[in-house]
Amino acid sequence: KAGVTQTPRYLIKTRGQQVTLSCSPISGHRSVSWYQQTPGQGLQFLFEYFSETQRNKGNFPGRFSGRQFSNSRSEMNVSTLELGDSALYLCASSWGGSGELFFGEGSRLTVL
Amino acid sequence: DAKTTQPTSMDCAEGRAANLPCNHSTISGNEYVYWYRQIHSQGPQYIIHGLKNNETNEMASLIITEDRKSSTLILPHATLRDTAVYYCIVAPNDYKLSFGAGTTVTVRA
Numbered sequence: 001k002a003g004v005t006q007t008p009r010y011l012i013k014t015r016g017q018q019v020t021l022s023c024s025p026i027s028g029h030r031s032v033s034w035y036q037q038t039p040g041q042g043l044q045f046l047f048e049y050f051s052e053t054q055r056n057k058g059n060f061p062g063r064f065s066g067r068q069f070s071n072s073r074s075e076m077n078v079s080t081l082e083l084g085d086s087a088l089y090l091c092a093s094s095w096g097g098s099g100e101l102f103f104g105e106g107s108r109l110t111v112l
Numbered sequence: 113d114a115k116t117t118q119p120t121s122m123d124c125a126e127g128r129a130a131n132l133p134c135n136h137s138t139i140s141g142n143e144y145v146y147w148y149r150q151i152h153s154q155g156p157q158y159i160i161h162g163l164k165n166n167e168t169n170e171m172a173s174l175i176i177t178e179d180r181k182s183s184t185l186i187l188p189h190a191t192l193r194d195t196a197v198y199y200c201i202v203a204p205n206d207y208k209l210s211f212g213a214g215t216t217v218t219v220r221a
Contacts (some may be wrong), residue, residue: 004155045177070177089126090156092155092156099144099146099203100146105154106154
């Protein structure tokens with residue numbers, strides 16, 4: 001059974017640009033959540049989608065957004081990138097309503 | 113979500129049991145105890161979770177005190193590949209997990 005797949009694995013952007021990250025969950029999982037990991041702040045919850053609906057959102061500015069498609073695949077977008085957005089962005093999937101999350105390897109974003 | 117307290121770091125000898133403590137004195141009745149680990153540069157990996165009773169799976173055992181204010185994750189026979197940051201999290205049975213700083217476990221040969 002394939003795990004959670006995130007693309008791209010690494011990317012470099014400059015300030016002011018925008019970026020889209022993709023996440024394919026484990027087959028059958030309907031919930032996809034996103035986390036940001038930085039050395040200073042650790043792992044922080046961004047948002048979660050279940051059946052194409054955002055159910056919860058963390059304390060991040062509106063520049064961070066996401067969506068989920070009917071096949072459960074999810075994307076997150078960060079607009080007007082700032083240096084502080086440099087981080088490892090992790091996607092996790094689950095059946096939904098469970099704290100047993102399966103994480104992908106992450107997308108490492110560097111903003112110059 | 114209830115806050116957890118874990119030691120910053122601990123060492124363990126290869127082949128020995130590793131006992132990782134976690135305090136969660138403000139845990140609510142509907143909150144589970146979850147354990148995850150993160151090996152360097154990888155995504156976190158689910159280990160085990162429980163509500164009241166002790167739990168065991170192929171990776172570890174989870175011992176929760178009767179008052180649920182603390183728990184211990186036990187890795188029965190630590191290997192070098194168990195070197196990682198271990199996170200203890202308490203949360204309702206849902207998807208929004210608050211990761212703290214965790215315990216950096218180093219398994220030494």
